[in-house]
Amino acid sequence: MIELNWDWTFVWQVLPMILSAAKVTLLATFLGSLLAICVGLIFALLRRGSSKTVRVTVYWLMEFIRSTPLLVQIFFLYYVMPEFGLSMSPLMTGVIALGVHYGAYLSEVFRSGIEGVDKGQWEASRALNLTSFDTYKDIILPQAIRPMIPATGNYIIAMFKETPQLSAITLLEMLQVAKIIGSENFRYLEPFTLVGILYLVFSVLAAYGIHQIEKRFPKEGFSLK
Amino acid sequence: MEFGEIVSVLLQGAIVTIKIVAMALPLAAFMAFTFGLVRLYAPAPFKQLSILYIEFFRGTSALIQLYWIYFVLPFFGLSIDAMTAGVIALGLNIGAYGTEVVRGAIQAVPKGQYEASVALNFTSSQRLLRIILPQALVNMIPPFGNLAIELVKATSLVSLITIADLTFKAKSLADMTLQVGEIFVVVLVLYFAMAQCLSLFFRYLEKRLSRGLGRGGMN
Amino acid sequence: MSQPIIEFKNVQKRFGDTTIFDDFSFKVEENEIVSIIGPSGSGKSTLLRILMTLEGIDGGYINVAGESLWHMLWNDRYVPASNKHLHKMREQLGMVFQHFNLFPHMTVKRNITEAPMRVKGLSRQDAEESAEALLELVGLADKAESYPNDLSGGQKQRVGIARALAMRPAILLLDEITSALDPELVDEVLDVIRNLAKEQSFTMLLVTHEMYFAREISDRVCFFDKGKIVEEGVPEDIFSAPREERTQAFLNAYLGQ
Numbered sequence: 119m120i121e122l123n124w125d126w127t128f129v130w131q132v133l134p135m136i137l138s139a140a141k142v143t144l145l146a147t148f149l150g151s152l153l154a155i156c157v158g159l160i161f162a163l164l165r166r167g168s169s170k171t172v173r174v175t176v177y178w179l180m181e182f183i184r185s186t187p188l189l190v191q192i193f194f195l196y197y198v199m200p201e202f203g204l205s206m207s208p209l210m211t212g213v214i215a216l217g218v219h220y221g222a223y224l225s226e227v228f229r230s231g232i233e234g235v236d237k238g239q240w241e242a243s244r245a246l247n248l249t250s251f252d253t254y255k256d257i258i259l260p261q262a263i264r265p266m267i268p269a270t271g272n273y274i275i276a277m278f279k280e281t282p283q284l285s286a287i288t289l290l291e292m293l294q295v296a297k298i299i300g301s302e303n304f305r306y307l308e309p310f311t312l313v314g315i316l317y318l319v320f321s322v323l324a325a326y327g328i329h330q331i332e333k334r335f336p337k338e339g340f341s342l343k
Numbered sequence: 344m345e346f347g348e349i350v351s352v353l354l355q356g357a358i359v360t361i362k363i364v365a366m367a368l369p370l371a372a373f374m375a376f377t378f379g380l381v382r383l384y385a386p387a388p389f390k391q392l393s394i395l396y397i398e399f400f401r402g403t404s405a406l407i408q409l410y411w412i413y414f415v416l417p418f419f420g421l422s423i424d425a426m427t428a429g430v431i432a433l434g435l436n437i438g439a440y441g442t443e444v445v446r447g448a449i450q451a452v453p454k455g456q457y458e459a460s461v462a463l464n465f466t467s468s469q470r471l472l473r474i475i476l477p478q479a480l481v482n483m484i485p486p487f488g489n490l491a492i493e494l495v496k497a498t499s500l501v502s503l504i505t506i507a508d509l510t511f512k513a514k515s516l517a518d519m520t521l522q523v524g525e526i527f528v529v530v531l532v533l534y535f536a537m538a539q540c541l542s543l544f545f546r547y548l549e550k551r552l553s554r555g556l557g558r559g560g561m562n
Numbered sequence: 563m564s565q566p567i568i569e570f571k572n573v574q575k576r577f578g579d580t581t582i583f584d585d586f587s588f589k590v591e592e593n594e595i596v597s598i599i600g601p602s603g604s605g606k607s608t609l610l611r612i613l614m615t616l617e618g619i620d621g622g623y624i625n626v627a628g629e630s631l632w633h634m635l636w637n638d639r640y641v642p643a644s645n646k647h648l649h650k651m652r653e654q655l656g657m658v659f660q661h662f663n664l665f666p667h668m669t670v671k672r673n674i675t676e677a678p679m680r681v682k683g684l685s686r687q688d689a690e691e692s693a694e695a696l697l698e699l700v701g702l703a704d705k706a707e708s709y710p711n712d713l714s715g716g717q718k719q720r721v722g723i724a725r726a727l728a729m730r731p732a733i734l735l736l737d738e739i740t741s742a743l744d745p746e747l748v749d750e751v752l753d754v755i756r757n758l759a760k761e762q763s764f765t766m767l768l769v770t771h772e773m774y775f776a777r778e779i780s781d782r783v784c785f786f787d788k789g790k791i792v793e794e795g796v797p798e799d800i801f802s803a804p805r806e807e808r809t810q811a812f813l814n815a816y817l818g819q
Contacts, residue, residue: 185542186496187499189499189500197523282404293404306418307415317403463726464681467645474665
């Protein structure tokens with residue numbers, strides 16, 4: 119048995135490497151969230167569309183995406199896409215996997231957010247002869263956004279916490295870097311613990327940030343210029 | 344490789360996945376109830392211990408927890424095999440989310456139920472076991488069902504610590520053969536089937552348990 | 563003169579910054595039926611909830627059947643009551659709630675038998691016999707196997723009464739038991755209480771907005787306002803010739819006299 123103590127020298131030595139990998143983690147989360155919001159919105163609108171076939175197909179597609187593992191979806195993109203001549207970088211693959219996976223979750227949030235807007239708003243828009251595009255853009259979405267912020271934020275934090283899975287396709291994010299450091303130095307304690315702490319810190323900060331956004335967000339919604 | 348062969352290899356992996364779920368699920372339920380109840384009813388130091396557990400396992404990532412248990416613990420002289428590490432990490436992780444389900448469901452039982460049980464002079468353990476928990480349990484079933492599906496999904500992580508589960512088999516087949524499309528479609532369908540089975544089971548459970556509560560069943 | 567079965571002495575009760583009772587004193591004799599009327603927020607329900615040990619007190623003493631409710635003697639000093647003491651004291655008390663608070667996961671019969679069996683240790687047979695008799699009394703003998711959510715509000719409340727009676731309390735607390743009911747269901751519940759008052763000797767303390775019922779059933783009516791008893795007396799006096807202005811105003815508003 120090796121007597122293992124916390125080694126501060128080692129910590130200071132590896133911290134810069136892990137922090138620089140944090141940039142990759144954060145970039146993947148950021149791009150993933152943007153994609154997830156777009157995918158989520160599109161799915162949500164499709165599920166409210168007029169075609170029943172589309173609604174049912176989208177429902178089962180989302181159900182499928184949500185109930186299969188992200189890691190397998192990552193592998194799927196990584197192995198299968200090149201078969202179709204689509205070779206993507208690990209970051210790109212990761213961002214798409216995260217975006218689609220969490221887009222499926224977000225669509226449910228968006229859908230209930232949109233349905234939460236008072237029915238009278240639809241009726242008023244119809245009475246004013248607005249197109250349904252304008253109704254969504256100017257009337258419904260601006261009012262629906264505030265109540266969606268907490269759940270959306272929680273899913274983005276959840277996505278952030280799943281980014282370590284991108285190490286499986288060799289993306290040099292925090293956990294992968296920590297693992298490499300660990301195997302080179304035969305010391306896993308400090309690198310893995312540091313990564314754990316960083317995740318905790320980022321999650322807490324993000325939760326605080328989301329709370330602030332929600333608080334500052336105008337209660338009556340906003341209008342797009 | 345023939346399609347039948349691929350499926351049979353993948354099915355072997357699926358059995359391993361089911362085994363892990365079967366072991367981690369009771370652990371998660373145990374943690375959820377223990378720490379959920381401690382968080383609600385125990386004296387301060389225990390409550391804080393429970394909050395620490397919950398925040399730690401929810402605030403960091405499942406894969407990091409798995410690596411920590413698998414790679415770091417051996418250096419403390421706690422050598423555990425990959426399977427045990429996987430079951431413990433997943434059980435503790437999902438269990439931490441479960442505590443909030445237990446807590447929320449108990450708090451959602453109307454206050455009048457507690458008051459009636461005081462007025463009828465039940466002891467505090469009778470109040471919890473006979474009045475509050477039976478009603479809270481029904482509220483817990485749907486979120487527990489979702490967590491069970493999250494657990495199935497999370498088992499794929501153990502493939503990264505060399506356990507030959509469904510994901511691991513898929514990846515090694517994909518590295519060996521060129522039929523990656525077929526392999527991953529079968530794998531995704533298998534995971535989906537497991538999730539749907541769990542989902543059906545929990546819905547059935549909810550129906551059974553909500554008898555008389557006016558949520559489905561009799562009404 | 564016999565000792566009162568309920569006695570409040572200089573009781574204080576606050577919720578945060580709001581004072582409900584300040585130096586509140588009050589007595590109920592054994593077998594007396596007392597109605598408490600008054601505007602909402604006057605502390606009527608709090609009085610019952612304190613007696614049922616659902617709320618603590620911030621000062622003063624309360625005696626129930628000659629024993630202190632919220633305190634107990636320990637080394638010749640009064641100290642706050644332990645759970646064990648409260649458990650013993652609750653044996654004297656039963657309560658019927660405004661919102662029934664029936665246990666939705668149990669049949670009507672189980673609602674009534676559960677506490678006698680678990681708390682008083684009655685055999686299942688004894689508890690069920692007594693439950694059947696009580697259901698007969700409240701006119702719901704045919705609903706023993708139903709679940710509460712399949713009953714009307716009036717039926718639920720009658721089960722609530724049967725459930726409280728099953729514990730054979732010396733004192734029955736009725737907290738606005740018809741306030742949550744549709745008007746046409748009020749009478750079936752009040753009839754049960756009328757019969758109880760006639761046939762059995764009980765101490766009953768009821769908070770109610772049913773003025774005619776209070777007048778008919780009570781030995782004494784107390785008009786409450788802002789945590790104080792503004793006026794009390796036999797129903798005739800309170801309803802026909804109230805002395806205090808506030809009582810008059812309240813009754814006028816309520817009865818449209």
